[in-house]
Amino acid sequence: MTETTTTDEAHAPAPMPEASADVADTTVVIGHVTVHPPLRPPSTFKPSTAAHRTKLPPPPDSTAAPEPRRSIGRLRLSDVIRLFGALAAAVALTWWIFTQLLPLEGPLGFIVVAYGLFLVFFATLVSLDDSGPAVRDRVMSALVHSIAALMLLALAVVIIFTVVRGLDALPHLNFFTQDMGAAGPLDPLSVGGILHAVVGTLIMITIALLISVPLGILCALFLTEVPGAYARFVRTIVEAMTALPSIVAGLFIYATVVLLLGFDRSGFAAALAITVMMLPIIIRSADVVLRLVPGNLKEASFALGSSQWRTVWNVTLPTARSGLTTAIILGTARGIGETSPVLLTAGMTTYFNANPFSGPMISLPLATFSFVRSPEPTMIARGFGTAVVLMVLVLLLFILARVIGGRGPGRLSPRQHRRRAAASRADVQRYAIRRHARLSTASSALAAGGVDPVSDDEPRRTTGEENG
Amino acid sequence: MTALPEVRTADQDAPRSLAARPAGADRTFRGIARGGGTGVLLIMTLVGGFLLYQGYRALETRGFEFVTTEAWDPNSGEFGIAAVMAGTFFIALTAITIAIPLSIGTALYISEYAPPGIQRSLIALVDLMAAIPSVVYGLWGLFLLQPVILPLSQWIATYFGWIPILSVSDFDPQDPLASPTVFTSSTFIAGIVVALMISPIASSIMREVFSQAPLGEREGALALGSTRWGMIRAVVFPFGMGGMIGGMMLGLGRALGETIAVYLIISPVFVIQPRVLEKGANSISALIALRYSEASAFEMSALMAAGLALFLVTLVVNFGASMVIARSRSGAGAEG
Numbered sequence: 001m002t003e004t005t006t007t008d009e010a011h012a013p014a015p016m017p018e019a020s021a022d023v024a025d026t027t028v029v030i031g032h033v034t035v036h037p038p039l040r041p042p043s044t045f046k047p048s049t050a051a052h053r054t055k056l057p058p059p060p061d062s063t064a065a066p067e068p069r070r071s072i073g074r075l076r077l078s079d080v081i082r083l084f085g086a087l088a089a090a091v092a093l094t095w096w097i098f099t100q101l102l103p104l105e106g107p108l109g110f111i112v113v114a115y116g117l118f119l120v121f122f123a124t125l126v127s128l129d130d131s132g133p134a135v136r137d138r139v140m141s142a143l144v145h146s147i148a149a150l151m152l153l154a155l156a157v158v159i160i161f162t163v164v165r166g167l168d169a170l171p172h173l174n175f176f177t178q179d180m181g182a183a184g185p186l187d188p189l190s191v192g193g194i195l196h197a198v199v200g201t202l203i204m205i206t207i208a209l210l211i212s213v214p215l216g217i218l219c220a221l222f223l224t225e226v227p228g229a230y231a232r233f234v235r236t237i238v239e240a241m242t243a244l245p246s247i248v249a250g251l252f253i254y255a256t257v258v259l260l261l262g263f264d265r266s267g268f269a270a271a272l273a274i275t276v277m278m279l280p281i282i283i284r285s286a287d288v289v290l291r292l293v294p295g296n297l298k299e300a301s302f303a304l305g306s307s308q309w310r311t312v313w314n315v316t317l318p319t320a321r322s323g324l325t326t327a328i329i330l331g332t333a334r335g336i337g338e339t340s341p342v343l344l345t346a347g348m349t350t351y352f353n354a355n356p357f358s359g360p361m362i363s364l365p366l367a368t369f370s371f372v373r374s375p376e377p378t379m380i381a382r383g384f385g386t387a388v389v390l391m392v393l394v395l396l397l398f399i400l401a402r403v404i405g406g407r408g409p410g411r412l413s414p415r416q417h418r419r420r421a422a423a424s425r426a427d428v429q430r431y432a433i434r435r436h437a438r439l440s441t442a443s444s445a446l447a448a449g450g451v452d453p454v455s456d457d458e459p460r461r462t463t464g465e466e467n468g
Numbered sequence: 469m470t471a472l473p474e475v476r477t478a479d480q481d482a483p484r485s486l487a488a489r490p491a492g493a494d495r496t497f498r499g500i501a502r503g504g505g506t507g508v509l510l511i512m513t514l515v516g517g518f519l520l521y522q523g524y525r526a527l528e529t530r531g532f533e534f535v536t537t538e539a540w541d542p543n544s545g546e547f548g549i550a551a552v553m554a555g556t557f558f559i560a561l562t563a564i565t566i567a568i569p570l571s572i573g574t575a576l577y578i579s580e581y582a583p584p585g586i587q588r589s590l591i592a593l594v595d596l597m598a599a600i601p602s603v604v605y606g607l608w609g610l611f612l613l614q615p616v617i618l619p620l621s622q623w624i625a626t627y628f629g630w631i632p633i634l635s636v637s638d639f640d641p642q643d644p645l646a647s648p649t650v651f652t653s654s655t656f657i658a659g660i661v662v663a664l665m666i667s668p669i670a671s672s673i674m675r676e677v678f679s680q681a682p683l684g685e686r687e688g689a690l691a692l693g694s695t696r697w698g699m700i701r702a703v704v705f706p707f708g709m710g711g712m713i714g715g716m717m718l719g720l721g722r723a724l725g726e727t728i729a730v731y732l733i734i735s736p737v738f739v740i741q742p743r744v745l746e747k748g749a750n751s752i753s754a755l756i757a758l759r760y761s762e763a764s765a766f767e768m769s770a771l772m773a774a775g776l777a778l779f780l781v782t783l784v785v786n787f788g789a790s791m792v793i794a795r796s797r798s799g800a801g802a803e804g
Contacts, residue, residue: 069584069683108620137695144581147573148590151671154664155597158608165611218504226498226505234505240786241512243718244779245725247753251775252515254760255522259768276515279508309497330599337601340727340753344760365603369728372607380611387604398596 079138082125090118115146162387169385180350185376194386196352197367200267201393203356204346204363205336207271212279213328219279220286225312235287241280249277250341258345265347267356270363273341282331289323290316322404329401333394339365364390516779523773526766534773540738540755542767549774554740555655555750556778559730560723562659562744563666567719571667572712575674580700591675598668606729609661614652614733617660621651621745636746653735655749661729666719673718673793677711678704714793721785725778727753752778 094114119139126138168189169175175193183192219238223231253273257263293316301311317324347360348370362370364386371383527534530548537548578590625636638650681704689699705712730751736758737748752774760771 069686108616109623112620133695133698137697140697140700141581144573144576147570148577148582151570151574151597151667152590152593155593155600157612158597158600158604158664161608161612162604165607215504215507218501219508222501222505226501230502231505234509236787236790237509237512239790240783241515243721243725243782243786244515245727245753245782247725247727247756248515248519248775248779248782251756251760251772252518255518255772256514259522260518276511279511283508307492308494310493312497333599337599337603339601339603340757343728343757365601365728368603368607369732372610372732384607387601387607390601391604394599394601395596398599402592 078129082122082138083142086118086122086125089121090114093117119143159391162384162391165381165384166386166388168381170388175382175385179352181352183350185374185379187378189378189381192382194364194367194382194389196349197362197364197386198389199352199354200346200361201336201363201390203267203354204271204274204342204361205332207268207356208274208278208335209328209332211272212275212282212331216279216282216328216331217286217324219283220290221312221316223283223287224290225308225316238280238283238287242284244277244280245340246277246338247340247344249273250344252276253341254344264358265345265360266358267346267353267361270342270346270361271356273345274335274338277338277341278331278335281334282327285327285330286320286324289320289327292323293319325404326401329397329404333397333401336363336397337365337390337394339363339369342366343369364393516776516783519772519776519779523769523771523776526770526773535777538739540759540770542770543764547770549752549777551738551740552750552752552755552774553777553781554742555737556724556752556781558655558742558744559658559662559726559734559749559751560720562655563662563723564716564720566660566663567667567670567723568716570663571671571674571715571719574667574671575678576700576704578671578675579678580696580704591672594668594672594675597664598672602665602726602729603732605661605665606732609657609729610732613660614657617657618648618651621654621656622648625651625745633742633744635743637743638746650747651745653733653747653749655734655741655744655746658730658733658749658751659744661733662723662726665726665729666722669722670715670719673715674708674712677708677715681707710792710795714789717785717789717792721782721789724782724785725753726751727757730754731757 091114094110094117097113098110119142122142123135123139127135130138172189172193174190176198177195178191178193179196180192180194181196219234223235223238250273253269253276257269257272258265263269297315297319298311301315302308306314342363343366346362346366348366349360349362353359353361368383368386368390371379371386374380374383526542526547529545530537534548535553536550537546538551540547540552574594578587578594582590622639624634625639628634629636629639636650685703685707686699689702690696694702730749731754734749734751734754735747736750736754738750741748741750756771756775759767763771
């Protein structure tokens with residue numbers, strides 16, 4: 001009974017005899033409690049539990065990287081010797097077969113035959129010393145290494161070949177400042193350029209992004225924030241649509257915008273086709289990123305009493321920002337590089353046109369495609385030049401995505417860390433100033449009222465009883 | 469008599485529902501989000517719906533013969549997708565046959581063999597390869613690969629010509645003056661180019677799944693004395709099987725729909741031509757790109773119907789792929 005009275009006394013200025021029903025008094029109590037929020041835990045717990053406390057293992061540090069995989073690769077001298085021995089034997093034998101034995105020719109055939117012989121020699125050499133499983137291990141290791149090398153080689157060849165062939169057209173400055181309106185099929189490379197295609201690509205991708213980014217992120221938010229059978233259904237459809245053939249996207253816009261609504265082929269129609277193609281890609285990767293946002297962040301926000309909308313706006317989206325940006329940039333790279341939706345919907349032009357709503361337009365991949373269909377060497381050179389410009393654009397977007405992204409949700413870059421620490425320091429300062437101001441007003445009010453401030457341990461005692 | 473509260477045992481005690489009725493701004497937010505989802509769903513359904521609507525005229529005229537006719541001559545009423553659909557599959561299957569070892573090997577290398585220091589760069593390179601526009605691959609195939617690959621085609625046709633799909637009808641291995649032009653513009657060359665385009669996508673899905681194979685099982689296999697390859701066969705492959713199949717099917721979906729690279733390389737024929745090394749191939753997307761510009765209204769309808777067929781086929785393949793990935797033990801992290 002006495003306990004409840006003291007609690008009441010501290011919290012509400014009830015008309016009790018010992019608490020003066022003064023306004024100034026109430027302010028001090030409330031002010032006091034606010035200034036010292038983390039009150040001491042009840043002191044009676046301390047001595048009894050400290051002796052018998054169970055030693056808990058430290059909680060696993062969730063920010064630490066998972067256990068690293070041990071490297072089990074060891075390069076032994078005998079492996080290296082076998083490798084080069086087999087290689088030398090294979091090349092020598094292939095050369096003998098090609099020049100002396102069989103009527104074979106061509107560098108590609110040479111490499112294929114030499115590689116097959118190399119595997120045979122290598123397996124034989126290993127089997128001289130090692131048992132069956134070890135032989136299989138070494139041969140598969142050689143095979144896997146060479147396949148990966150082949151893949152990287154293919155990438156390098158695709159890029160280098162395009163750049164080398166594009167070097168004919170690229171040094172001409174007019175290539176970037178003119179359109180093809182004045183250039184005939186037989187004109188040299190010093191006439192005509194691809195300005196119209198660059199501008200067309202930029203206009204189309206801008207319109208496509210203006211539509212697909214809000215819609216795509218909204219849809220991804222729907223998939224993660226409003227779960228249910230309907231969201232699952234939408235997710236299934238979207239996932240199936242990620243591999244929608246791009247020409248079907250073009251055909252769809254052609255069927256609706258051009259045939260049904262009667263508009264001409266234009267940059268806007270092409271942008272719509274790119275949007276249809278990009279939308280599932282953006283939604284899918286944004287969905288993945290949003291699902292990675294840690295649940296405890298959202299729950300903390302809910303526990304502080306914020307609504308779902310505030311949580312999405314202030315917690316989920318900022319946390320996933322770098323991942324979402326990466327998703328959008330990679331979707332943009334796909335959208336920029338697609339030819340077939342634009343082929344059906346943009347029409348084709350050799351003239352500069354910056355108006356997406358009227359007249360045909362052309363994009364970089366479409367320009368490449370139309371250039372290389374011509375038999376003229378200068379046109380083909382222009383095609384390769386356009387392809388290089390396109391590749392550089394895609395590469396820039398890709399590097400941008402790597403710079404921004406590549407970080408899990410909630411992980412900050414050094415600069416973001418600094419900014420957040422500065423904001424936190426500013427907050428601390430703000431609190432200190434506010435506390436100071438409140439204390440000084442309170443004490444001045446007290447001085448005016450002529451009442452002693454409440455003694456320091458009164459609120460503490462109160463809360464101790466509450467907890468106990 | 470005192471009324472005792474009903475005693476609940478542990479299995480009766482169901483968790484109470486904590487769902488709160490959203491109010492105010494939340495309801496608006498949920499409504500807008502739901503609207504966004506519905507809008508996207510609508511667009512995606514409209515793609516199929518409009519293709520059907522526009523292609524219905526052609527489908528109605530031809531009926532079931534649309535699927536069985538090889539020729540494509542809509543203006544005389546004799547047309548069907550048998551040849552182009554078969555050609556699409558021939559190119560896609562050739563591509564998949566080449567892409568399977570390529571992508572599995574690359575994925576294995578990155579997840580199992582590569583030094584940890586260069587793994588991230590390798591992943592970035594493979595992703596970059598997936599981002600290269602298809603028209604660039606087409607240029608590469610047309611101008612660089614085709615001249616280089618002809619002797620290999622000739623060699624295969626000479627020594628493996630007894631296998632029906634590798635035979636070439638107008639090619640006599642005994643004739644030293646035989647022109648290699650019968651090997652140009654073939655399904656084989658288009659397949660190689662498409663294989664290079666789909667391998668990075670398939671391989672990045674596989675790599676993701678391989679690297680999730682549990683560490684304990686890996687080290688258990690190694691501790692039992694297995695070699696690295698033995699560990700891969702015993703732990704990594706069984707664990708990643710779903711991801712491997714799913715990745716390949718996603719790649720197949722991409723291969724079926726590839727347009728520009730195929731269009732640049734093949735020379736279209738309208739018969740079912742399963743001899744992959746021989747000149748002449750076709751695919752639905754290349755047919756649409758080839759014919760749309762000077763199509764009459766009726767041919768446009770026929771092209772829409774062909775597009776619808778391609779759309780349905782890729783949809784089925786993709787559904788299959790996502791189902792396989794989702795069902796596999798490792799599917800949780802396989803996001804392509």
